[in-house]
Amino acid sequence: MATFPTMMHSSTTDSAGEYRLALAEHGQDLSGRPLGKVIRAEVLGAGRDAVILDFDGVESLSPSLADEAFGLLALAKDRPRIRVINATPDIVATVRFAVGNRSAAAASSA
Amino acid sequence: MTEENGFAEFKGIYVSAPKYADFKGIRKTLKELEPALRSNGAPQRVVLDMTPIQRCSATGITILAAAMQHLHRSKRLSKGSEIRPPDKLWIRRYIEDMEFFDALGVRLDQGGPAQRRSGTWPVTRVSNEKESARLTRTVLEHVPQFQKMHLESRGALASCVNEMAENVFNHATSPIDALIAAQASPRTKKGELVIADTGRGIREALAADPAYRDAVPDDYAAIKLALNLNVSRLEDRARGIGLWLVSQLARQNGGQMLILSNEGGIDIVGTQEERVDGYFWPGTLVAIEFDLTRPIRTKEVYDSGDFPDDDAFEYD
Numbered sequence: 001m002a003t004f005p006t007m008m009h010s011s012t013t014d015s016a017g018e019y020r021l022a023l024a025e026h027g028q029d030l031s032g033r034p035l036g037k038v039i040r041a042e043v044l045g046a047g048r049d050a051v052i053l054d055f056d057g058v059e060s061l062s063p064s065l066a067d068e069a070f071g072l073l074a075l076a077k078d079r080p081r082i083r084v085i086n087a088t089p090d091i092v093a094t095v096r097f098a099v100g101n102r103s104a105a106a107a108s109s110a
Numbered sequence: 111m112t113e114e115n116g117f118a119e120f121k122g123i124y125v126s127a128p129k130y131a132d133f134k135g136i137r138k139t140l141k142e143l144e145p146a147l148r149s150n151g152a153p154q155r156v157v158l159d160m161t162p163i164q165r166c167s168a169t170g171i172t173i174l175a176a177a178m179q180h181l182h183r184s185k186r187l188s189k190g191s192e193i194r195p196p197d198k199l200w201i202r203r204y205i206e207d208m209e210f211f212d213a214l215g216v217r218l219d220q221g222g223p224a225q226r227r228s229g230t231w232p233v234t235r236v237s238n239e240k241e242s243a244r245l246t247r248t249v250l251e252h253v254p255q256f257q258k259m260h261l262e263s264r265g266a267l268a269s270c271v272n273e274m275a276e277n278v279f280n281h282a283t284s285p286i287d288a289l290i291a292a293q294a295s296p297r298t299k300k301g302e303l304v305i306a307d308t309g310r311g312i313r314e315a316l317a318a319d320p321a322y323r324d325a326v327p328d329d330y331a332a333i334k335l336a337l338n339l340n341v342s343r344l345e346d347r348a349r350g351i352g353l354w355l356v357s358q359l360a361r362q363n364g365g366q367m368l369i370l371s372n373e374g375g376i377d378i379v380g381t382q383e384e385r386v387d388g389y390f391w392p393g394t395l396v397a398i399e400f401d402l403t404r405p406i407r408t409k410e411v412y413d414s415g416d417f418p419d420d421d422a423f424e425y426d
Contacts, residue, residue: 031272032239
């Protein structure tokens, strides 16, 4: 069973009971696989059925981080439902690309 | 290059910086450096003569700084090195502002106070992803021409820097880590990004993966392969996005991207791509010039190809 390090992260549960992760707490520019691993661990470690990824304040998302954080997240067993909000069109495109690219690679190696 | 005055008693190499040590002058700069970078049997001393420089930019300065750092580290210069600063005062001031001498641990006499020149960011060494992200944010916030760009173009620029830096950290084993500099010109409306390492080069990195070994008989073939999507030495066929994306952004922008790795090179100018032979860089050097009047949009790159999509997440 995967274990995740205990860490501080900024999240809120809003009035609708949804768990929201404010990604700008990690900076305006999200890059690097090490940070990608941290974000993925935060999502999986939240222990929720649904998680909102709030990109408000995030200006850039590198494809490597997107793959590590979200591409691998999409494939994770027992992951929560994910909703992306407040992301620029470029960031949405980067997340979608990372998820699709990772899923396709997984399918071709299966 | 010949050995010059006073070198008779020990093996020295004299390097003359070119007249134009800028983006357009990259190839000339490399030609001048080549004898020093290739020298067999370590030279005891290197003299870098910058007096001829009449024009320079972030790219040229970074290449010279990386070369000098490499020579010090790899050639073990027992008699050290000497830098003859530029004759033209304003060039000397520019190079000081770029912290070229700081990068080499050199103090100049009568240098006067260095001031940060608007539109440039100095030669900076980064050794991990956090430093790279911090540098990127600082550059985007302090170089006025980058500040004025559309938000998403700035985001794309940030991704370019961070992805290129991450390649150095993950693949290069560079003793100088990554040297990065940036510049934007209000006159030409061009922005320059340069990242230099003196690691093992793309070919050796890819050849470590048995799947690519036969596909990289030379450095040019290795660069060509690395520019493809999902090519990575790490046996994970979903990786290998960064260099491909950066090259696509340069093409889409109508800019120019020069990649040199050991004996090989590729020059991308807009939609054209040209093989570059006859130059040498001990490691990997990526220099990009963007047209700041045109957008740099990652979404357009992803929309331009038939890439797999996935509805795993919801998007508002």
